[in-house]
Amino acid sequence: MPAHVPNAGWSRRDLLKRTGGLAALAALTAACGGNTGRPSSGGGGGSKPSLSQWYHQYGEAGTQQAAQKYAKAYTDANVTVQWTPGDYGTKLSSGLLSSKGPDVFESQLNIGMVKSNQVVALDDIIADVKDDFLPGDLATNTVDGKIYGIRMIIDPQVIYYRKSLLDKAGIKPPQTIDDLISAAKELTTNKVKGIFVGNDGGLALGSPALWAAGGDRLTKDHKPGFSGDGPVKMFGKLHELYASKSVLLGSPTDWTDPGAINQGLCAMQWIGMWAVPGMQKALGDDLGVIPFPALDASNKPAVYSGGWTQFVSAKSPNVDAAKKFVKWLWIDQAADQEDWSLSYGFHIPPRKSVAAKAAKLQSGVAADTVKLTQDYGHTDDPAWTPKMGTAFGDMLTNIIKKGADPAAEIANAEKTVNDELKRLFG
Amino acid sequence: MSSTVKTRTDPASSGERRGGRRQKGIKGNALWFWVFVGPFVIGLLVFSYLPIIWSLVLSFFEAYNTATPSKFVGLQNYVDMLTDQNFLSSLGTFTIFAVFIVPLTFVLSLALALLVNQVKIARAFFRSVFFLPTACSYVVASLIWKLSIFNGVRFGLANTILGWFGIDNIAWLSTVSPPWYWLPLVTVRLWLQLGFYMILFIAGLQRISPTLYEAAYVDGAKPGWQVFRYITLPQLRATSVAVLILNLIAAYQAFDEFYNLIGNVNYARPPLVYLYGISLGSIQDLGHGSAGALILAVIIMLVTLLQSRIFGFGKAGD
Numbered sequence A: 001m002p003a004h005v006p007n008a009g010w011s012r013r014d015l016l017k018r019t020g021g022l023a024a025l026a027a028l029t030a031a032c033g034g035n036t037g038r039p040s041s042g043g044g045g046g047s048k049p050s051l052s053q054w055y056h057q058y059g060e061a062g063t064q065q066a067a068q069k070y071a072k073a074y075t076d077a078n079v080t081v082q083w084t085p086g087d088y089g090t091k092l093s094s095g096l097l098s099s100k101g102p103d104v105f106e107s108q109l110n111i112g113m114v115k116s117n118q119v120v121a122l123d124d125i126i127a128d129v130k131d132d133f134l135p136g137d138l139a140t141n142t143v144d145g146k147i148y149g150i151r152m153i154i155d156p157q158v159i160y161y162r163k164s165l166l167d168k169a170g171i172k173p174p175q176t177i178d179d180l181i182s183a184a185k186e187l188t189t190n191k192v193k194g195i196f197v198g199n200d201g202g203l204a205l206g207s208p209a210l211w212a213a214g215g216d217r218l219t220k221d222h223k224p225g226f227s228g229d230g231p232v233k234m235f236g237k238l239h240e241l242y243a244s245k246s247v248l249l250g251s252p253t254d255w256t257d258p259g260a261i262n263q264g265l266c267a268m269q270w271i272g273m274w275a276v277p278g279m280q281k282a283l284g285d286d287l288g289v290i291p292f293p294a295l296d297a298s299n300k301p302a303v304y305s306g307g308w309t310q311f312v313s314a315k316s317p318n319v320d321a322a323k324k325f326v327k328w329l330w331i332d333q334a335a336d337q338e339d340w341s342l343s344y345g346f347h348i349p350p351r352k353s354v355a356a357k358a359a360k361l362q363s364g365v366a367a368d369t370v371k372l373t374q375d376y377g378h379t380d381d382p383a384w385t386p387k388m389g390t391a392f393g394d395m396l397t398n399i400i401k402k403g404a405d406p407a408a409e410i411a412n413a414e415k416t417v418n419d420e421l422k423r424l425f426g
Numbered sequence B: 001m002s003s004t005v006k007t008r009t010d011p012a013s014s015g016e017r018r019g020g021r022r023q024k025g026i027k028g029n030a031l032w033f034w035v036f037v038g039p040f041v042i043g044l045l046v047f048s049y050l051p052i053i054w055s056l057v058l059s060f061f062e063a064y065n066t067a068t069p070s071k072f073v074g075l076q077n078y079v080d081m082l083t084d085q086n087f088l089s090s091l092g093t094f095t096i097f098a099v100f101i102v103p104l105t106f107v108l109s110l111a112l113a114l115l116v117n118q119v120k121i122a123r124a125f126f127r128s129v130f131f132l133p134t135a136c137s138y139v140v141a142s143l144i145w146k147l148s149i150f151n152g153v154r155f156g157l158a159n160t161i162l163g164w165f166g167i168d169n170i171a172w173l174s175t176v177s178p179p180w181y182w183l184p185l186v187t188v189r190l191w192l193q194l195g196f197y198m199i200l201f202i203a204g205l206q207r208i209s210p211t212l213y214e215a216a217y218v219d220g221a222k223p224g225w226q227v228f229r230y231i232t233l234p235q236l237r238a239t240s241v242a243v244l245i246l247n248l249i250a251a252y253q254a255f256d257e258f259y260n261l262i263g264n265v266n267y268a269r270p271p272l273v274y275l276y277g278i279s280l281g282s283i284q285d286l287g288h289g290s291a292g293a294l295i296l297a298v299i300i301m302l303v304t305l306l307q308s309r310i311f312g313f314g315k316a317g318d
Helices: A012-032 A065-075 A090-095 A111-114 A124-130 A134-139 A165-168 A178-186 A203-211 A229-243 A271-284 A319-332 A332-341 A352-357 A364-376 A386-400 A407-426 B002-011 B009-057 B077-081 B085-118 B123-137 B138-149 B157-164 B180-208 B209-218 B226-233 B237-252 B256-261 B271-277 B286-311
Strands: A050-056 A078-086 A106-107 A150-161 A193-196 A266-272 A288-290 A305-311
Touching: A050 A065, A050 A090, A050 A319, A050 A364, A065 A078, A065 A332, A078 A090, A090 A106, A111 A407, A124 A319, A124 B123, A124 B271, A134 A305, A134 B237, A150 A165, A150 A271, A150 A319, A150 A332, A150 A364, A165 A178, A178 A193, A178 A266, A203 A229, A203 A305, A203 A386, A229 A364, A229 A407, A271 A364, A288 A364, A305 A319, A319 A332, A319 B256, A332 A352, A386 A407, A407 B009, A407 B237, B077 B085, B077 B237, B077 B286, B085 B123, B085 B180, B085 B237, B085 B271, B123 B180, B138 B180, B138 B256, B180 B237, B180 B256, B209 B226, B226 B237, B237 B286, B256 B271
Parallel strands: A050 A078, A050 A106, A193 A266
Antiparallel strands: A106 A305, A150 A266, A150 A288, A150 A305
16 A cells, blocks of 8 residues: 555555454443443433333333323433333342342332342431321331332232123122132133133232231231131132132233133133223123132131332432432322323322322222222232242142142241241341 | 576575465464454353353352342352252253153154155255244244143134034143143244254264165165164264254253243243242342252253263264
8 A cells, every 4th residue: 555545554454453353342342231221321411310210011001101201201310211021020130230220110129129238218208298108008118117119009909700790690799718619610601711810820819818818928026927727728728719620721811911801701800900991991881899708707808909119229320319200200290190090000099199089999890999908908018028929829839739738838838938037037 | 686586496485485474374364363253252251151150159158139249158058959849849840841852852853854855856945944943932932832822712723623622621831730731831842943953963864875875775674664773873873962962951951931831830840940030030049049050050061971971972983
């Protein structure tokens, strides 16, 4: 190459070497990066902090756009919404291990998150409105007297049924577990199964069944609370229900989706109140609701008062900004909270003042569900960790699907739960 | 001028120059080798070897909800995992799966290879048809199996066919007694991997010299079973051993079809699903998870070595 030509020192080979090296370096750098959901350059918002807010994928149409709308309306930070289809729990768990995770995220609290310093206490932002939250919703987010999350929605899980099918069979809404088993059998035909409680045969029923038999996952003084005659008998009844051949199994959609009852595959379905709009659209007024029935007259029925809670990651580089955003969205913006709870699926707004004004919860099956939740609702105990949950689920699988002896299975699960309690509480 | 002549006629000088050029060429090649291979080597170190080393470190520590070791526990995590009934049961699930999948894949892929290799017309077409499922994602295939073919309601393909014969719907993925879930689990993997092993066998078949067959016929061997038994099968020994080893390792690594078809349930939970649940799922117990993963890695290595030893893989002459 002549000396007067620019880049005289670069041969074709040199050029290739240098660009090849740069490309390789760029590829490696890109591979080492990660999409945290935060704007890459601060979002062009000058000195405003950038926040990443993580959601799981809600089934109801319009929820993602609503979350983005709220984030956009916030002016004190650039908030980016990361919407996660599929296994949100695993993605969140991995995200919380590093500073590349979310600043603000929805989840359910367990004591492990507090002990490993994954979440920050939010007592300061909830202090003024604490009384406007239900005691159970505060308790489920409290560890050692500190509140770590702000409840976003309450999702009661109950049994919805087709009124017309029960009327046709001359059956009254079941009051006890034996009634439920009989009703499921009577409602089963060659086209329609009596009840759908999930393709796993009813693992979601485990805790409500336990409460409806007078037990609990953990006692107040942190001991296993699921042994004794009541739970043994109740878990045996869950197997009886499963073995009665009146339970729908292998549905294309699982219990969290109203597809099975909407398509006429079952007469009753265990599901959350979130699906009420979808069920009403398909079934009209042909919809009734019952809690999980009691073991017998000496026990109370139960409703699992589930839901989602907003947390601030302790690894966030902008903890204060994240707390300010959480307060703005989930404490100050009453209109957005009502919109989030009731414009897409149906959920109960956790703020009592917001729930009281929610017109969509004042009538019909939604109002009935709210009443049942007030009367029989149970929230999660934050001392109940995922490891305990796995042992409990394995116990239920063995009892329900394999017909194993409930007392022996309970003893096995208790061992794991005791080990975990010993690790956590000494 | 004279120097030019010298250069042209002096073999030593000429050789030195060529040698110099060759040396430069080798250096250039080495540089290009690292330009292209380097990033992948770095990737391998950063994303494979470093995590393995980190996993080894974590396996000696308590590490709940954190990837940073918090409390040294020595070999306790290994003891816990080796006495954990769920982990041992997951190895049992693997064994059942391997008992189904390894021989079936071997026999069916060999049969397919023999059939496709004998086809006179459109051989490439048939090879492609059977190989194509290999390109399909395990997740996608599992969802098709779960939602369309083996769902438990009346409009699932399998139940529709049973319905023609008056047989009631079967909840394929939910019934543990009888354990029908093995049928979707095994068939989806067969569909996905038969083509790959068929191609390996076809390659093996094409390496067999036709003179061996001619000699066999001259010696009176009958086409069909005799030729297959005494010529084809022995000649495929190396390929067969490779197929068996790859198959067994792949069976140990079963995850996608189990996770997507039946989830994390204790009656059919292979080791990777169990370890995934402990480490990366909601439990986030990276100490025990790492210990379990390393135990599994050691088991796979030992079984592979044992299998190679038994079948004589890599012997001279293979």
